[in-house]
Amino acid sequence: MVRPTSSQPSLPPAERGLVNVGNRPADLVDFEAAVVNFFVDAAELLGVPKSVAAIYGIVFASVEPLCFADIEQRLNLSRGTISQSLRVLREIGAIKEVSRATDRAELFTPDLELRKLIERFLATRLETQLAAGGKQLADISRRVPAGDPARAAVFNQRLKLLGRWNKRTRALVPIARAFLHIPR
Amino acid sequence: MVRPTSSQPSLPPAERGLVNVGNRPADLVDFEAAVVNFFVDAAELLGVPKSVAAIYGIVFASVEPLCFADIEQRLNLSRGTISQSLRVLREIGAIKEVSRATDRAELFTPDLELRKLIERFLATRLETQLAAGGKQLADISRRVPAGDPARAAVFNQRLKLLGRWNKRTRALVPIARAFLHIPR
DNA sequence: AATTTTGTTCATTTCAAAATGAATTGATCT
DNA sequence: AGATCAATTCATTTTGAAATGAACAAAATT
Secondary structure, eight states: OOOOOSSSOOOOOOOOTTBOOTTSOHHHHHHHHHHHHHHHHHHHHHTOOHHHHHHHHHHHTOSSOEEHHHHHHHBOOOHHHHHHHHHHHHHTTSEEEEOOTTOSSOEEEEOOOHHHHHHHHIIIIIIHHHHHHHHHHHHHHHHOOOSOHHHHHHHHHHHHHHHHHHHHHHHHHHHHHHHTTOOO | OOOOOOSSOOOOOOOOTTBOOTTSOHHHHHHHHHHHHHHHHHHHHHTOOHHHHHHHHHHHTOSSOEEHHHHHHHBOOOHHHHHHHHHHHHHTTSEEEEOOTTOSSOEEEEOOOHHHHHHHHIIIIIIHHHHHHHHHHHHHHHHOOOSOHHHHHHHHHHHHHHHHHHHHHHHHHHHHHHHTTOOO
């Protein structure tokens, strides 16, 4: 009877997804795959491309900073995609560059200050969308068809409702920030 | 000098988008288009198909309940899409059916209890995703590669961080509910 | 029973976002 | 200078969710 030699009780192999196996140890690959999947799923909720999430994941799953070639080796993604996704990740501050004197390649390490990422999401997606919605509502109000006053009254009532929800949700954002201890 | 005969100072025509003009009055069409656009934009944020949002919008923008044919006339969407989108809207409780004795066609009216929709979003998308994330994190923890203890320590540290954010965000959901006055 | 009216189903198509990879740039090394 | 390495750009391709519309059902009307 052959048993796995691992110290762990053997887990089922993880869904590999975008993660390459190559000649790397199976348990490491499984770990990386599980981390990458976690971030890919989370990104789906936030509307972020899979490749971007996967690259953050693979960088997160390495103690040593990774260079471009490392990522290319570990993930089943083209150079073009990796280059573009790294740019996005740098722009949003999800990864940091760590220069290494001995080599010319840039090294990347995850920025573990997740509050910055969350703050970015709150400000960029939520707050701006809600503000845009508020403007649209104002515009709609000026378009309520006159003529039938009873009908106009109904529409104004409905629009007031939307306006209240817009305001309430906007008021929620700072509360969320406070609760998550995210500095203004 | 020809002036618009409207009582309103003439607004620029609204982006028509999916809304059909037909032989309907321009100001009504503009109003409907503005409302539809509002919901389409909001839906984009929530990951809802445009057609679904547009149909909710066109129903919202009518005082009288609309039947299938009304929607088909007002929006540039196929019967198939309308049928499927109406099903979705009924399932999530965004519209109500209003039977009319005089006619066999079903009539639809918006459910203005927006808190129900928001609650649904919180429960279905946010909470279940966060719970799934929590499970994934537990799984990842069991996959931390043993061997190098220093490395394992770093990973455990990082995973603790993710776990904390997961928990905090989960704790935020009930607070959001309370703030928005959404009954548990 | 035949017809019209009212919608549904689902195999195919469309389309926009994401991914690709060849060509190119811009370094660094010999 | 020439060669090699590291990465970026961007015109093209892929892909998957969304939309289409013809075929089909089910009920009401004639």
